[in-house]
Amino acid sequence: MRSRLLIFILILAPLTMRGQQFNYSLLDFTHHRINPATIGLNNQWYASVVHREQNRGADFKIRSTAFSGAYPQLFPRRGNVRGALGIDLMNDISGLNNSFRVREAGLSYALRIVDEELQSFNLGVSLFYQNRGFDYSQITTNSQYVTNRGFDLSLASGENLIDFNQSFYRLNAGIFWQKLTLKKQKAGHFGISAFDINEARDTFYDNQSTFNPTYFLTAGLLAYGDRKIHVYPAILLVQQSGRMLYNASVETTYTMDREQSVSFKPRYLVNRELIAVFEYQKGNMVFGVSYDIPVNGSNAANFGAFEFGMKIMGDVRPKQKRRKRSGRPSAPAQTKTARKEIPEWPIKPYVPYSPPPAILKFEPNPPQLKEPLAMAEVEFDYTFYYATDRATFDPQVANELKEIISSLGKSAEYVIYIEGHTDSSGSEEYNLTLSLQRARAIADFLQREGLDESRIKVEGFGEELPVANNDDRIGRALNRRVELRLIRH
Known part of the structure; x- marks a missing residue:
């Protein structure tokens, strides 16, 4: 039993403990885990949840669930985004009998440095608190076996199990630039971020080891766009524990109408895996699924993974400043004029354009309909x-x-x-x-x-x-x- 636990720890440690930053395949649902400056890019709040099932071998699986949300901070009356506050929660279970657990909670804040109508530049920071360790409650030994009854977890295991457990803080930062088209579609983006810049101590081994920072670089540019189809290639470079990971993707979005769109976002991790991502948006809801397909047999970290996610979002309106009441009596309320209806048929005939005078004449009422x-x-x-x-x-x-x-x-x-x-x-x-x-x-x-x-x-x-x-x-x-x-x- 002891030798089995020791082998399990030695296999698990290089795969999970030295690679601090874990990323999901549904990047648009967990973009804050790549760059904290990506929150607050518009005046919308959002909340998302992602669940991942990953296979690392016959008896080794990973189940990970992440929840995130963000709320923008607006300037009063103007409605411009000043910044945004985000929250992140993650629960990760892996190993034999789900014995290794990672729990994480964090806060993020992004500050808008450049605020223009079609482009923005954000500076973001985040602080995560993480606890990781082994849970032996589901591990059984021969000492807990009762004849004709099976294993009794209330009995002592008879093993002197070492308590591998640690908690630490993670400090992260990033910058992110984004440009939009006149139709508010992505025209281009560029971002750089670093995670674990505080280099927390790794007490699983000794007090001399520290976690190495993870660096991200992401960029993309609109390749084609019309009223229905948008093609957006992008790259993501990750430098982690001395290794460089190269990601390339092509996002293709088909807009069905003002409320619905579907996206196919395949991504290739060079010499590692091919990730197929599908997303469907209807109104303020987004649903996504992904599947990781290994393309290199030497990649022992992933034998296939499935993710599904859901995201809800909504607009945030600027707060109106209340006017101070004076001692003078208030003016009588004015009745609102009826809203003008848009005439559908017919409209006044088209006149070829010529340079207009200072004020154009406007006829608010179209001619009467001769047909229904x-x-x-x-x-x-x-x-x-x-x-x-x-x-x-x-x-x-x-x-x-x-x-x-x-x-x-x-x-x-x-x-x-x-x-x-x-x-x-x-x-x-x-x-x-x-x-x-x-x-x-x-x-x-x-x-x-x-x-x-x-x-x-x-x-x-x-x-x-x-x-x-x-x-x-x-x-x-x-x-x-x-x-x-x-x-x-």
């Missing part, structure tokens, strides 16, 4: 986003418009309804002018590409019909848009 609304059927709906105070669109939008024209062909049963919107940054008159400019710029492009102007209808609404809160930066970005609808009539 039920005959108008919206087939497709597209949304294009704009930078502040801009009416021009980028080449990516032009490519998407060409695809729309190609799909329409010469069919006269479709009419294009183009609707411009702005945020509330400027005056009402200026925003109305800008929204018309945005809509007419799209219409001009479609006409230059050969689409008959009689099939194009335009309208500008200024700031009247927001889809998000104009009090924060993200909401204003969502409101600066042009909506294009293909209507069958």
Whole structure:
């Protein structure tokens, strides 16, 4: 019995105790375990859970569960992200009879250094408390065997088992830069981080040994993106205990509609394993599964692993400062004007764009319908986003418009309804002018590409019909848009 335990400890120690930082295959669910600066990249809170089943041999398995969450810190009223606070919990069970356990709890904080609309730069730190050791409660010996009854754990084992157990703190830090497209998709990222920079003492052996730091470098760049498909290659380099691990991945995401998307994110660890990752997002929920496929027989650490995870997230709104009450009587409440409904059919005829005067005339009421609304059927709906105070669109939008024209062909049963919107940054008159400019710029492009102007209808609404809160930066970005609808009539 003693020799069996000694062999087990000698096999387990090099695999688990010297490699401090354990990483899951579902990186988007546990990104804080690679770089603590990745929390607080937007104004969303999230909570995720991941479970892993890993096989290291016939009698050696690993079961690991991790929970993490983060909550952003916003500037009052402005809605810009100032930073974020994160929490991490992990329980890892492995070995014969699940006798080796690792428990970890940690806090993370990320500070936003650069805060722009489409890019950010974060500095993050985290502090973990870890306890690891052996649990002999499920290990039995011949001294505990009772004839005709089996093993009785209440009896003494008859062995002098050594209490291998240790607790320590882990200090980690990192920096992370990310850039987004106008549609809020990842355009590029770069990050560097280091874990166990405090080099805690390893008391499993002696007081002279310390844990070596683990270093991470991650980078990625958008290779292709349109309204449906996004292809994003990325790399992850890990330097751990004198070894360098190379990871390469290609993330392909297919967007079905505004609420649903599916992603396939295969990753290859050079000379070690191939990891297949699938994710499905619906609304504010994300589900993921992965499977590790060994490609090198000499990799004794992993004979195959399965993971599944779930993540929920939601927007955080900035807190509004309360106004101090004075002794003066309050003004009578004003009645809210009814929200203007979006007309579906028909809209005023398209007029080729010409440089507008200082103030454009706007006719809020469309002509009366000669046919019932039920005959108008919206087939497709597209949304294009704009930078502040801009009416021009980028080449990516032009490519998407060409695809729309190609799909329409010469069919006269479709009419294009183009609707411009702005945020509330400027005056009402200026925003109305800008929204018309945005809509007419799209219409001009479609006409230059050969689409008959009689099939194009335009309208500008200024700031009247927001889809998000104009009090924060993200909401204003969502409101600066042009909506294009293909209507069958």
